[in-house]
Structures are given as structure tokens and as C-alpha cells.
Amino acid sequence: MSPATDPPSPHDHTAGVGDAPTTALLTDLYQLTMLHAYWEREMEATAVFEFSVRQLPERRNFLVAAGLEQLIGYLEALHFEPRELEWLDSTGRFGPDFIRRLAQLRFTGDVDAVPEGTVFFAGQPIVRITAPLPQAQFIESRLINLLHFQTLIASKAARCALAADGRTLVDFGLRRAHGAEAGTLAARAAYLAGFDGTATVEAGRRYGIPLFGTMAHSFVQAHRSESDAFRHFVECFPGENTLLIDTFDTLHAARAVVSLAQGLRPLGVRVKAVRIDSGDLAQASRDVRRILDDGGCRDTGIFLSGNLDEFAIAGLLAQGVPADGFGVGTRLDVSADAPTLDCVYKLQEYAGRATRKRSAGKATWPGRKQIERYRDAQGLLTRDAVVLEEEPQRGERLLRPVMRRGRRVGSLPTLAVAREHARREFASLPSPLRSLESRAAFTVDISPRIRELAVAVDTE
């Protein structure tokens, strides 16, 4: 077997929370039946699929590509375990030849993609898979599952970051994220898009994301008094402490913080911040700021949480609220105002023949495509074009080689590098695209060559 066709051996990934490599059974049943049909007829020529978002949600002017690292991990590790094959065999749905062949399944294809953190728009392919048809088809379910979720969350998080305008942003969403993987990957996607950290410990371990934490209401309740709870916590964590002050009466608690801080000051210990999680956050934070300032706690920050999202943050800051940071949980981790993206993974070409679907309202453009991006003299985006890969290059091309013949082309950017890339991307957005509310138009041209190809495909 030549190196070129030698399938990469599955890596020894630890299965677990938030890891991309998961069982190959994490797929839709029709991927297996189609695989069976393709193998049975030896339909193994090269297929080209592209992943794109058909339409932006109503309140998104741009999206942020994320999830590529987990996708590549999945593709590298793709294989069936013997016990998985035994189970499949036991279902009686497939014959022994198919099961034997499934044991050999690896991903040996090419991946071209935009780097994580790249801004993109509707109708643009951000990942292109070029591989033998059975493989390229089989990976569809998990590919969409991975790219969809992190792109969804990074796009929401970017809006929060625009709204927070430099204040500290922390992901608090694990508990109401949709399961374990959603919790850890939401932390990653949010950090990629500009959050400062997360409360989710496993995301800290796995991705090196800075961890933040405060205390729960139950901590206050479990003590004999609120003052006792505060003192106890500060004594345990003299360097890093954020006290939750809304369990009973926020202003009363703020005065207790002042009195505690005054007692601790001679010991060189300070209360780093207070958190307010309910009620009228604007009014409460102003009142608390005054109490803290009057009590000599000018260096104690105010951290706000409780059903926050980009709209709430922008609303608070528009009122001049003295907030140093925000914890954003539920509405970030499920992208509450738009909990899904209308994304697809569609066949563009098979065995050298371009193809497209023409389903009502869901037609696609055929062929292997590229995104070309144009900027003004200041580097701000002016327009994009979707072109065929084979067209002569005119603009900056966004899709780059990531895997060739099942192996990585170099290494992917680290999360820190991707985060810096995202920051530069947001800085290159013209201001209408940064609006949280109004719908901004951004021009994405479809090249004449693609349109001609569509006509040719339809009349074939």
C-alpha cells in the first residue's frame, strides 16, 4: 500500500466530554444504508461536498466560523470499534460483507476550510470535503453537528463582545447548555469570539480557557448570616473573591461588604468584586457602586448576571451602568434568540460532474467553490464573491487546505491564535454590520461562471 492511500490509523483519543472524536455510530441511519448502496455498486469516485449556511437568522448580520478543530479530530479518528460492528451486525440490517468493509472505513480525503474565527455570510461554503463518495457522504451528520453548534455560539458571542465593548465577559452557561458537549464547546466558541473566560472547569482543562467563578445563593443561605458567608469566603480566597449580594437584600448586602472590607483592609485583603444576579440591574449597580465608593471600596468591581445577552448588555451600558463585567449563561449557550442555523452539507460534484439540487426554496449552486473577499484601504470589508475554485484568482481567497489524503496540512492555529484572528475580523466589519438590531446588507456576488454552470447542470 502506498503512503498516499494508506489510511491514517485511528488516534488514541480519550473519548469524553466535548471531545470531537466520538463513536462512528454517531450518525444517521441513512448514512449507513447509502454507504451500503455505494459500496455495493462501487460508486467510489471523488465527491465534493460543501458546508454552508443558507440564510442568516433574523438578528445576525454576520457569522463566525468555528468547530473546524473538532471536525478535523473527528475525521482523523474515524473508525468503527469491533464492539460497535458487533452491535451493528446484531441488528440484522446489514450483511457480513458490509460489516467487514465498515471495519476498514477511514477518512482519506481532502478538507479545505476558512480558518476558525473568520467572519462569513449566507451562501458561502466555509468547509469543502473532497473524498471518495462513501466517505464524503458518511461524515455528513457529525460534520454538520460539529460545525453548526460552535458557529452558532461563536456568532452569538461575537455580538455580546461587540456590546460589552471591552468589559469582562464570562460564559456561565453549562447548566442550561444542551448536554455535556454543548457546555464545553460553547465555552470554547465563546472564548474564540472574544469572551474572557468561562465558569466551566472542563473547558478550562481541555482548551486552556481562563476560569472564572463567584458563589451561589445556596452558599449564603447555608451560613448563619450573609456577613458570615462573605467573611468565610474572603478568608478562604483572599486573592480572588467575588461575593454574590442579591440573595436577600442587595443594598443591605453591599453595606455588609463595605464593613467586611474595612475590617480586612489592615490585613491587606480586599473584596475583589460583587455580583448582582436579579432585580433592576441598572438601578442596583448604581446604588451598589455608590455604597462601595462611599465605603472606600473603589477597587471592588461590579459583576452583573441573570438572563443577559447582547441586547441586555447594550441596554445597560447605554444607561451608563457602572459594570466591570458580565456573566452570560443560558442565552449564550443555546443562542436563545436563534437556537439553530439553517446550515447544509451538499453534494457539488461527483465523478467530475457538477450537480445541484433544485428543491423548492432549497436550491444550491453547483461546483467546487471558493470565497473571495475584498476590502477598502482601511481593511474594512467591502464585498465578497463566491467563485469556482478553478476561476483565476482576483480577491483574497478564504478557503485554505487543511487536510490532504486524510492527513493534516501543517497544524491548525491554536485557540489563542484563532481568537486573535476573530478579533481582527470583527475590527474589519463596516459599522452597519456591527449593529445588534438593524439588518445590514452585505454584498456576496455569485460569479457568472457559477451561474453558467447551474444552467448547464439543469439542462444536462
Next chain:
Amino acid sequence: MSPATDPPSPHDHTAGVGDAPTTALLTDLYQLTMLHAYWEREMEATAVFEFSVRQLPERRNFLVAAGLEQLIGYLEALHFEPRELEWLDSTGRFGPDFIRRLAQLRFTGDVDAVPEGTVFFAGQPIVRITAPLPQAQFIESRLINLLHFQTLIASKAARCALAADGRTLVDFGLRRAHGAEAGTLAARAAYLAGFDGTATVEAGRRYGIPLFGTMAHSFVQAHRSESDAFRHFVECFPGENTLLIDTFDTLHAARAVVSLAQGLRPLGVRVKAVRIDSGDLAQASRDVRRILDDGGCRDTGIFLSGNLDEFAIAGLLAQGVPADGFGVGTRLDVSADAPTLDCVYKLQEYAGRATRKRSAGKATWPGRKQIERYRDAQGLLTRDAVVLEEEPQRGERLLRPVMRRGRRVGSLPTLAVAREHARREFASLPSPLRSLESRAAFTVDISPRIRELAVAVDTE
């Protein structure tokens, strides 16, 4: 060490997709800092926490409890792995005493809960944890994460089942579910609440849920012609085949199906069903039904998909659409119209002292509580009461012992049994609660004893 306090040894669970037992690091940082503070001061008396949903989403008249099996699996397996402790140690946040103690952490408490599949309402505790404070607090993040998601999806799926009124319902949502665990657990929750099966293979393996599958548009596109694709698929799967007919022109494809079926009939092979995934599903399914019937394919079913939910299904069936089944994907797996529940896990009692929080808009009722349910002579629900556990029993009590001292009390109902329980629960709903659109009131009384306790706690 006596058997009563002997911590259960961690089970040898395979970590992986959709499994509840996950790393103990899947938690919020503040659980670790609070744990540290509790241990440091030996605050290890018994705490009682309850999980409840504060308010129903706008378009839910009831919720369906789900996720208990995964929660119990998590509690049984709770422990830190040496490599996790090494990592925690390496962060420098905690001292060696804390890390050593963390190595001993197990769940040794009690769990009382309503059975999975039980209908419940706002303000009702459906899971109660009674355990030493550090344990009861530590498990909060994953407990909410597990109970929230499956309850969310089961509650959405129940509405789809009410709308579909006996027609086949299949979960198609893996690709746009929020990660791997969401995909597999959504399949489980949907099956629990009345779906007939799922397309997600791993959910079939893990939970024994029936698997369903059709074909993708790309399958049709990869063949030289649509007819060729259909013939190929039916030859591969003569017993079980559903052909996707909307890739190019739905009615043209329906006629191709008829012609294929006529050719295959002498061989004893039939086309089991066709699927329509786009366009005007009502009109298309009527036209397709006529073409199939006229062509002698009365036994070929029609399966509909494409952005369906309970509203779309009810709308189609109100028009008398000839659909035999529905594939429900995205809008089920993220509960698109209400992607989160306002659920909480709150301290009710510590060291024998009842407690509650009084935060603005987020106050809780104190004490160890129970749900009592009342029915009319036909078995239909009439009202519920939330009472203190210690009150004399008057109605049917819903919370039952599930774990004692860290070990299961008997075994949990199987998924099949829980599903049958859910079916009976839905049959016991008075008709206003079954409405998809209008808001129905259901009386949940708070007992006078609880109200008295709240006053006593507040004036303590």
C-alpha cells in the same frame, strides 16, 4: 467503615457520547471553591436541594420529567480521576489538602424524584437531593444540565405526539442538535414522550430505540438519474425503503416511483414509502398520493419532513393531508420555540434549618417538599398541591425514593416502561392542557404549612 457510609465505588462506565457519567470536572468553578470553603469549615451537615422549573415557557401547558436515569448514573459514578486531580493541582488554585480530599469525593446521599415521563408544572420540585452539603452543592451543575435538557425535549416531543395523533414520528435532529450528547439524549427524550424512533444510530445502540432512515438528496444527485437512484436503493433494500422524491421535481419523481413499483411488483418487491422534504407539503402530498394511488401504489406511504414541529404537523393534519408519518428534526432537538426552561436547583434546608432566597422575582419556598396529585373519577388531573414532606398524606404523592445513601433503591423503570407511563400521563391530561396554542391554567396549590414556614424563615 460501616456499609452505611461506605462510598459506592465508581462504576466502570465507558465514557462517551450521551453517557451521563462524565468527568467530575464538568462543573462550574464555583462548585469547587464552595466545596473548599465548606470543607475548610466542616460545614458538612445535611442539605436538602430541590430541582424545579420556575415558570413554563409561553407555549407549554405542561412539562414531562426526563433525565433521571442519566442523573443517577452520574451520581453513582461521581469521582475524580488521578489525572484530573493532577491537572487541578497544576492550576495552583487549590492546596494539596483540598486535592487529596477531592480524591475521596463520592455521592453518598439520597435522591427522591418523580418517575421519568411524569407530567409536571411550574413550581413543583421533581428531584430532591438530601446529602452532606458539599456533595449536594457540588453536583448542581451537571444535575441541572442533565435534567434540563431531556425535560425540555420530552416536553416538546409530547406536543408533537399530541399533534400527530397516532401517525409515525421519527427524530431527525442529530445534525443540528447542540453536540453529540444533545443528539443522543434528544432521541431518548423524544422516544420517552411518544416518538416511534430516531435516525440517530448511536441512540439506537445505547437506548434500544427503533431506528428509521430514508436517503439524502446527494444520493439522488450522485446517480445518473433519479430513476436509477431509486431502483438502486430498492434493490439494495427490498424490504425497507423510503425514497426521497423532492430533489428535482416532486411529481415527476412520484411518477418514476410508480413506474419502478410496477416493474418490481412481479418480483414481490414494493416501495415502502416516499419522503417529501420541501415545498408546499400539503399540496405535494395530496398530488403524490393521487399519483401513487392511480399507479396502484396504495400501500406506499407518504412521509413528510422539513422544518416540522407540533404546529406544522397540526396544521397539515387539520387540512386532511394524507401523511403516514413525520420526521421532526431541528425544531425538536433544540426545542426551537423555547430552547431553555427556567429551571433551578435551590437549597431548601441546611442542618435542619429551612431556608429560602428572596431575590427579586426569584424567591423560593422553603422546606422539604412533595407533590400531591388529585384526579377525577375518570382519572383526569384536577389539581396538584405542593406540600411539606412531613405533612399528613392526602393525595397521590409523586416524589419517590430513588437512591438512599448513595445506592439505588431497586432499579429504575426501563425506557419502555417510562414511555408507557408517559403515554398514560398524556391520556390523563384534561383537554385544555392538550391545546398547542392557548394557555391553560392548572391549579397548583402551595400548602398553608409551606407559607407559614416561609414567614418563619423570613423573620428568623
